[in-house]
Amino acid sequence: MKTLETERLILRAWRLEDAADVFAYASGSRVGPMAGWKPHETLAETKELLRNFIEQDDTWAVEYKESRKVIGSVGLHSREREGIAFDRELGYVLSEDYWGRGIMPEAVSAVICFAFEELGINTLLASHFSFNRQSERVIRKSGFRYLKHAAESWRRWDGAVLDEELYLLERADYPFEIGRWMECFIKEMMASFSDRVAFIGLQGSRARGEANEDSDIDAVLILERRSPEDLKTYREALRKLPWNAKACGFFSDLETLLCWDRADLFQLYYDTTPYFGSLELLRPLIGSADILRAVRIGACNLCHACTHNALYGGSRTALAGLYKAAVFVLQAERFYETGVYLRRRSELLPALSGRSAEILRIAELLRENADLSEAAFERYSALLQEWAGELIRKYAEIV
DSSP states (O other): OOOEEOSSEEEEOOOGGGHHHHHHHHTSSSHHHHHTSOOOOSHHHHHHHHHHHHHHOOEEEEEETTTTEEEEEEEEEOOOBTTBOOSEEEEEEEOGGGTTSSHHHHHHHHHHHHHHHTSOOOEEEEEEETTOHHHHHHHHHTTOEEEEEEEEEEEOTTSOEEEEEEEEEEGGGOSOOHHHHHHHHHHHHHHHHGGGEEEEEEEHHHHHTOOOTTOOEEEEEEESSOOTTHHHHHHHHHHTSTTGGGEEEEEEEHHHHHTSOHHHHHHHHHTOEEEESOOGGGGGGOOHHHHHHHHHHHHHHHHHHHHHIIIIIOOHHHHHHHHHHHHHHHHHHHHHHHSOOOOSHHHHGGGOOHHHHHHHHHHHHHHHOOOOOHHHHHHHHHHHHHHHHHHHHHTTTOO
């Protein structure tokens, strides 16, 4: 196996001396059953497994750089599944001590890149038992689209007959590209809702060209009319898309949208890139008073939430989210004062000064790294609270 390296991991060929590390996690009561195999009872059993890995040469040992210990495995297996065309099946196992740290998505990403770019593979399959939500999150974060439910497809060592969920990832869907994803999204929405689709668009950092690797896909779907079943239909349609774990956004119907609070419609109209249909019917509804309301409500919400987090929460992640929300308030205030909507942060910053400019700079800083010292957390919390309070007082007398 070719050695692969990521920020925290080395994916390498197996060695018999890895047996002690593997036995440490393979003998636990949770790891094996989640993957379908019996927990190891002896070190000799683990060594026999490693001999098979070495002979088959289709599985990497996942070594954690910091400790130099083997903490799991990732494999690309040549298997067959009845009625499904694919080239290799992805499999992985991770020590319970390392769950919840983003380790396995990091390892899987390196293996997928190797499979498509160096092995020339076209289609990968991945699966998890229906109860294994941790594995589901890894698969969805890695870009796989949902294929189907396989009932009673696996008999475990203890006699339990388990259901599986199957997923595919095609070379054409890797790496992620927003234009290609939106094409898939439109196609799936049209197939699911037919002539009821009134508008499809994209909001957020991906629409503005400011996204990073972890940014969400803020898709907008507006139907002519909605039924109670449409939420389930929409959820199932999203599962069929690649990279569906990134999907979020706005879903409504036209009648409800036209009755929406105009302060919210302002942001929806100006921050959404249309892909199908138009939002022009909203523009005449949005007046100066609505923009001012957006500033006031935004400032009040920020002031309260920031104070609450500083007193009772202490969450750095929450503070980063509040600074992200502050950017929308900055945009709204700028639009209220000038009539110009500056959509991108790179356009907005030169137009600001003083404390407003500092708020935007900190928002950018926290977007990259929210791991703050206690002193920085206190200072940024106080600054945001003071700025929001100033806005509330500034626009209090305007009707």
